[in-house]
Amino acid sequence: MAITLPERQVPQHGEFDVIVVGGGFGGAAAALAAARNGAKTCLLEKSATLGGLGTAGFVVIYLPLCDGFGHQVSYGIVEELLRLPMKYSPVKPNGAWVDSKNATEEELKARRYELVYHPAPMSLGMERLLLEAGVTIYYDTLVTDIVKNVKNEITHVVVENKSGCGVFATKFVIDGTGDADICKYAEEECEVSKNNKPGSWYYSINTKNEIELRTKFSNIEKCPQNIREMRLDGTDFKQVTDHIVYSHELFLLDNELHNEKAIEETGKIKFFPGFVPSMACFLMTRRIVAPYTMTEADNHRWHDDAVGIFSDWRKKGPVYALPYRALYAQKTPNLITAGRCISTTGDTWDVARVIPVCSVSGEAAGTAAALCLNCNVQRFADLNVGILQNQLTKAGVKLDRALVENIYE
Numbered sequence: 560m561a562i563t564l565p566e567r568q569v570p571q572h573g574e575f576d577v578i579v580v581g582g583g584f585g586g587a588a589a590a591l592a593a594a595r596n597g598a599k600t601c602l603l604e605k606s607a608t609l610g611g612l613g614t615a616g617f618v619v620i621y622l623p624l625c626d627g628f629g630h631q632v633s634y635g636i637v638e639e640l641l642r643l644p645m646k647y648s649p650v651k652p653n654g655a656w657v658d659s660k661n662a663t664e665e666e667l668k669a670r671r672y673e674l675v676y677h678p679a680p681m682s683l684g685m686e687r688l689l690l691e692a693g694v695t696i697y698y699d700t701l702v703t704d705i706v707k708n709v710k711n712e713i714t715h716v717v718v719e720n721k722s723g724c725g726v727f728a729t730k731f732v733i734d735g736t737g738d739a740d741i742c743k744y745a746e747e748e749c750e751v752s753k754n755n756k757p758g759s760w761y762y763s764i765n766t767k768n769e770i771e772l773r774t775k776f777s778n779i780e781k782c783p784q785n786i787r788e789m790r791l792d793g794t795d796f797k798q799v800t801d802h803i804v805y806s807h808e809l810f811l812l813d814n815e816l817h818n819e820k821a822i823e824e825t826g827k828i829k830f831f832p833g834f835v836p837s838m839a840c841f842l843m844t845r846r847i848v849a850p851y852t853m854t855e856a857d858n859h860r861w862h863d864d865a866v867g868i869f870s871d872w873r874k875k876g877p878v879y880a881l882p883y884r885a886l887y888a889q890k891t892p893n894l895i896t897a898g899r900c901i902s903t904t905g906d907t908w909d910v911a912r913v914i915p916v917c918s919v920s921g922e923a924a925g926t927a928a929a930l931c932l933n934c935n936v937q938r939f940a941d942l943n944v945g946i947l948q949n950q951l952t953k954a955g956v957k958l959d960r961a962l963v964e965n966i967y968e
Contacts, residue, residue: 567724571715574728575601575695577928578716579735580702583611584914585898586735587685588636588921589928593733594692596929596950601727602694603718605701606838609689611737613914614682616840617760617772621674622913627875628967629667631659632868635956637918641673643688647680671875705732705744712893712937713745731893731928731939735921738793739845739900745891748848750904753792757805759840763814764833771830775813777805782812793844802839810835843912849902850940851884857907861960864944866927866951867919868962871910879910880963883947886924887939895928895939897921926950 579590582604590602612618621641624633631638644650654670655662689696697720704717706726715726734741739749758776765771777787786805791798814832821829858871862882871877885902888894896902897920899912910916927939927947936942948958 569717569724569726570722572718572722572725572727573601573695575599576729576932577601577731577733577925578603578727578729579733579897579925580716580741581611581735581737581898582606582609582696583735583737583898583917584613584640585737585917585921585924586611586733587689588640588918589733589735589897589925590689590694591636591692592922592925592954593929594689594694594925595954596926596933598929598932600694600925601729602689602696603700603702603716603727604696604698607698608682609685609696610678610682612838612840614678615837617678617762617834617836618840619676619678619681619760619772621676622872622915623671623673623870624915625656625667625672626870626878626962626967627668627671629664630962630965630967631672632870632878632957632962633915633919635867635919635951635954636922637915640685640918641915643684644674644676644680647684648677650674650676650680702736702741705741707745707891711891713891716741731895731931733895733897733924733928734847734900735897737844737899738841739847739896741894742847742888742896742900743845745888745894747888747890747894749845750848751792751794751845752843752908753790755791755793755802755841755843757786757789757791757802758809759806759836761810761835762833763817763830765829765831766827770833773813775809777809779809779813780816782809791841793839793841799839802841806840807835843899843908846900846904846908847888847896847902849885849887849896850889851882851902853879853882853885853903853907853911855906859964859966861963865958865963866923866944866947867956868958869911869916869919872913872915873910876967877910878963879907881916881919881923883923883927883944886920886927892938892940893931895924897924922954922956923947923951926954
């Protein structure tokens with residue numbers, strides 16, 4: 560059943576050169592890059608914090624910026640964000656990576672360049688960084704639709720927030736939702752993953768008020784069969800709710816099993832649920848089908864339109880060049896993606912969904928948006944890639960073919 564809502568006039572809340580939708584690592588990096596390159600930039604975030612899964616979802620491991628053989632491959636904003644929590648907390652990167660310039664290759668080989676951090680220092684640090692760069696941030700603002708002109712360009716994004724329904728005018732849009740929501744509104748071709756299991760990370764607290772971070776999914780001991788076999792794509796409100804509710808059930812079950820061991824050892828209950836994620840923690844939901852889709856065959860393959868480099872977080876060795884063609888939309892000329900909804904598929908989607916790749920793609924997308932504005936280019940596809948690569952290089956991104964093609968044993 561469907562009903563027709565009455566037409567209504569809605570207010571325009573503002574006008575920007577670039578609007579970034581979603582404040583995860585992809586969106587934050589994109590907004591930061593766009594603003595630093597001179598674009599009047601706005602970031603719209605539906606929650607009350609930046610960082611997405613990496614803060615609100617408690618996935619607090621900034622995965623490697625290196626190939627596992629002592630060679631850093633990802634540079635620029637991605638490294639700036641990794642080191643950001645050091646300003647507000649005592650955390651440090653692994654091993655010799657704290658001061659890699661004075662470390663030997665053998666010392667750097669010993670551990671990968673990653674960081675375990677705390678949510679609050681990261682999200683607060685990201686907010687400070689964006690505000691200092693001149694980004695306008697609006698929290699508690701959900702984008703619900705877009706408006707296009709006859710050229711199929713997005714002219715406005717439609718939002719709902721405490722002020723009700725309204726619109727923001729824009730020249731360029733970056734989809735950093737993680738779920739390709741803006742791509743869907745734009746009727747771009749998308750691929751949907753149907754392999755998400757209930758579960759995520761949560762904090763447990765003991766009777767001494769000590770906090771422990773725990774990770775639980777549906778392979779947990781004594782997990783009910785209906786939860787164990789559940790697979791969700793996360794693209795409608797019912798599935799999002801199911802993921803949250805059944806994840807909470809897993810947290811309670813894990814807490815119960817945790818206490819069974821405590822009772823055996825001490826005769827007392829010791830553990831209690833502390834903090835649960837404030838968002839649904841899907842691994843992969845929906846992503847755009849761009850002019851180029853990355854696959855496993857891109858491992859150690861150089862692309863002439865490379866705008867970033869990243870490694871495989873799951874194992875040492877594989878390195879990927881991120882082609883610009885994997886970011887921008889095919890039908891909507893002023894729409895580009897950042898984060899886990901860029902154009903990857905199969906096993907490579909799993910490689911590319913994590914914080915470092917989101918940050919790498921975000922810097923590329925944000926820089927591209929600002930350059931389109933500066934060069935009077937209306938279509939992301941028409942931007943001179945050489946100009947984009949030069950600007951990224953000036954900002955500290957290394958686009959070294961050898962980093963991708965070298966294979967170490």
